[in-house]
Amino acid sequence: MKRAVSAFIMLLCLLSGAVNAQDANPFIPGKIAYVGSDFNVYTLSGETRTALTDDAGLDGDRVRYYQFPTWATDGRLAYFEGEITAQRQITTEVFVSADGLTPGASVYVGTDENFTYAYWSPSACGANCFDLAVLLGSGQQSGFLVNVIRDAVDSPSVTQVGTGAPFYYSWSPDGQRMVWQRNNRQIDIYDVTTNEIDRTLDVAPGEFFAPAWSPVDDRVLFGVAGDAGTDLAVEANGELETLAEGLAGPIRFAWSPDGNLIAYKDAENALVVIDAITGERIAASDTADVVAFFWAPNSQRIAYVTLPSDTGSFSAKPSAQDTQLPVLSWAILDVGSGAVRRYGEFTPTSDELYVLSFYDQFGQSHRIWSPDSRHLVYSELNADGVPQIMLLDTESNFVPLSVAEGFVAVWSFE
DSSP states (O other), X not given: OHHHHHHHHHHHHHTTOOOOOOOOOTTOOSEEEEEETTSOEEEEETTEEEESOOOOEEETTEEEEEEEEEEOTTSXXXXXXXXXXXXXXXXXXXXXXXSSSSOOEEEEXXXXXXXXXXXXXXXXXXXXBEEEEEEEEETTSSSEEEEEEEEOSSXXXXXXXXXXXXXXXXXXXXXXXXEEEETTTEEEEEETTTTEEEEEOSSOBOSBSOOEEOSSSSOEEEEEEETTEEEEEEEETTEEEEEEEEEOSSBEXXXXXXXXXXXXXXXXXXXXXXXXXXXXXEEEOSOSOEXXXXXXXXXXXXXXXXXXXXXXXXXXXXXXXXXXXXXXXEEEEETTTOOEEEEEEEOBOHHHHHHHHTHXXXXXXXXXXXXXXXXXXXXXXXXXXXXXXXXXXXXXXXXXXXXXXXXXXXXXOO
């Protein structure tokens, strides 16, 4: 509810402005979807910028805005409309575009429900069929609910699969199951086909947020309460193996896309990369002040965000309009060599900060890396407080390029 009301206030302040995006750039691989500074959804594909919506704004006694576009692995794009009345009644509508270039069709409408997060299954559920798990806050019950929307050829269908607070989840690579962490008390394996919990793991959860299913096989990664903190553990075929012990919680972790490595960060120490089978330490960040991290698609590098260093800045410090937002900086860890390259400072938008705050969940569903593992996309506030969509070329250009005005952006998988 707080995020929806904040969006309402921000939109009222910005409605008089218009998106004044720079021309799209032909070097952009894949597609970028973003929410513009007018709260509409756009995509960039090569030299083409496409508006998928144009109706954000005031409409009588209500205000309409769009949030967090989310790509599926086959190129379809979900985006989420929020509508708030003057009486603060909230409606959420989900749209799916078949290709990210044509406006989406409505697949779900929820009254008195507030969009929180969404995550496509990594694999199809049939011919031209994908499942989208949407996390919603509900005014009808405490906590959160998860609806699985099946976007199929005939017509979309919706199944409410579970409730909890908090509620974190991760898809299996075949899209047939999910692992859930609910209420900080239990870890469940949910079967999509039967719409039932297949089993609850016989472990005491440690201090962690989002579990992570291996992107390539049946291993599941989570935190277990240990004798001296939280242990990082993996379960496969009913067998539990501890990879790191006695970590200061809460811990965050992520599989490399090829499933061979695991990166994790506890509350006190550096970001660490280990072998996913043996637990052998492979590489680490040069600082413990890591705010968030994201694997490159090729599994060779990790982009991470830190508190600023003394390397200088090519971005603005917090603007007078939003002094509560932190100043952060990007760094890239080369996993093979252990080398770290640092970049300048930036002030994230509030939506970018939301992604960074829950990066262990967003890192499984939203790509900030380009498909070729070269560029990063993120959003920042410039010196005038205007939200910008930025591209950072991590191989040849230390100065990021602004490609549009907007609050948050995500790259397609291909």
